Amino acid sequence: MAGGQVEKRVKYKSSVKDPGTPGFLRIREGMLLFVPNDPKSDSKLKVLTQNIKSQKNTKEGSNKPPWLNLTNKLGKSHIFEFENYPDMHACRDFITKALAKCEEEPNKSAVSTSSEQLSIKELELRFKLLRENSELQRLHKQFVESKVLTEDEFWATRKKLLGKDSIRKSKQQVGLKSMMVSGIKPSTDGRTNRVTFNLTPEIIFQIFAEKPAVRQAFINYVPSKMTEKDFWTKYFRAEYLYSTKNTAVAAAEAAEDEELAVFLKPDEILARETRQKIRRVDPTLDMEADQGDDYTHLMDHGIQRDGTMDVVEPQNDQFKRSLLQDLNRHAAVVLEGRSIDVESEDTRIVAEALTRVKQVSKADGETTKDANLERLERMSRLAGMEDLQAPQNFPLAPLSIKDPRDYFESQQGNVLNVPRGAKGLKRNVHEAYGLLKESILEIRATGLSDPLIRPEVSFEVFSSLTRTISTAKNIIGKNPRESFLDRLPKSTKDEVLHHWTSIQELLRHFWSSYPITTTYLHTKVGKLKDAMSNTYSKLEVSFEILHLSDRISNWE
Structure with missing residues (x-):
């Protein structure tokens, strides 16, 4: 085995049933090479380390030959049969380290990229x-x-x-202005009937947040069916029809223009969200019963949009919107604040970001549906109404006391018997004391047959304590608050404190790397362990020098 490569005798198998081709396997950090013994063989193999996806091996002691199965990123397997398990383990460990170094390269580039982005x-x-x-x-x-x-x-x-000193963004969530969308007033030129609305990114965000149907219509229609300018023209046309309170005209224009009807009809997305919220309401709260307290349906009561009462035909009722609905929806959006942190001039990006946030919250709500049902059932059981429940007649066991004097006399007897027990306890204490006294007299007379501590050990401990106490008295006897580090020379003390700080730093990174789920973390933990071992070795050397100097001073 060379320092930068591993070479072993193996048999290369293209499949499990292949008898194998004998040859040499050479593994370097960046490449794996198999050379068959027969120069005429076509089983030569060359695999780059970065193309290896995984490796598997047979376990030692499983009555199976030592196989190492390497799988590349294309899914193809390369099986190598070794002569013994130590050779297989050596190649496996070398490949693991090579793969770790391959993974470090993209990590280093990512780190450099992130550093450039600072x-x-x-x-x-x-x-x-x-x-x-x-x-x-x-x-x-x-x-x-x-x-x-x-x-x-x-x-x-x-x-x-x-x-502490950096200028960071505030963690406080940015809110919305309290101005309602319906309060946006256009500007006029004074000569024609043409009006102009000045839309800012904040106004567009507020419209999309308060009206999900408008947001979805923007995603569906712009730019496939209409331009962004035409879209907002139709939207404010619908708002103008609402402000005129003429539901008949609104119904007529909605019938002619399909895109305009989206803005005039009730928001179905918002209605679905409201129905889902109602399902999560405490079942003991009867919302239908509270409708009897509503007097807005009576004559001369209630405020419609813009403070007027309208008589609306039943077929046009869907084109009516009350001021109360606008106020409630606007208040809910203002309280929610900005659900996304997107600062973009592209209106479509803002609309899609809001839609994704709503989809995530909807998915979270569906996952907790069973938990909500269980919670509601538990609340229903706990909030039961006593007047609607069946009477609870628990079985009672009547007391059967023929003569009440027996009960009270028995209790009195227990109280009277207490001093007797105390006397017996006192007598037992005297007996125990007598036995202890006899044991002490016996030990004084005969002594201990088996001492607790050997005399030579006791003498050694006593001598060591005497030296330590006398040394401490001479060194730190004048300052009771002086610590062990204060006894050390300044250079040694600074070195020990630095080693302690280094160990704390390494331990923080060591435990933050768990659980080890990637090869990069495995390599990082190995580096940290080596660094801690080196630090502990330096500490041991420092303390050995310190002990040696203490012994020299004691001899002097």
């Missing part, structure tokens, strides 16, 4: 922290420059440190 302010902040904190600079040089950790991994555990 803003100038973030880079300046990192350099500032390294200049001001010498310990941080030392850790960065120790782990990042030695490639134990990447740049992003090193700074990932210091997000709070970066966040």
